[in-house]
Amino acid sequence: MYKRWYDVDPTVSLAVSLMRNSNILTQYKCADLIIKTSKENGIDLSENILTDAFSYVLRRWYDTDQKIAESFEYLKLLPEAIQKAVALEIIDLLQAEEAG
Numbered sequence: 001m002y003k004r005w006y007d008v009d010p011t012v013s014l015a016v017s018l019m020r021n022s023n024i025l026t027q028y029k030c031a032d033l034i035i036k037t038s039k040e041n042g043i044d045l046s047e048n049i050l051t052d053a054f055s056y057v058l059r060r061w062y063d064t065d066q067k068i069a070e071s072f073e074y075l076k077l078l079p080e081a082i083q084k085a086v087a088l089e090i091i092d093l094l095q096a097e098e099a100g
Contacts, residue, residue: 031071038074
């Protein structure tokens with residue numbers, strides 16, 4: 001049994017872990033990638049969902065920043081195959097940032 005939704009796929013779990021350990025500017029680049037890909041795949045969050053999603057007690061590391069929390073809500077709604085593809089893009093982006 002998985003405790004976190006992103007631990008279902010090891011690639012997604014790795015991407016989230018690497019993203020967590022990156023600086024905030026790099027996290028924003030990843031968040032932008034997640035949101036862009038989600039919208040391209042028909043995922044659209046309403047204002048009410050975003051407000052409700054951000055109004056609970058902040059327990060997860062990505063809840064402390066609204067943009068990052070929003071991007072994870074998008075990522076969570078993507079089909080698993082697209083989640084994995086996005087995770088691979090995030091890993092590539094993070095590796096490029098680290099090398100650059």
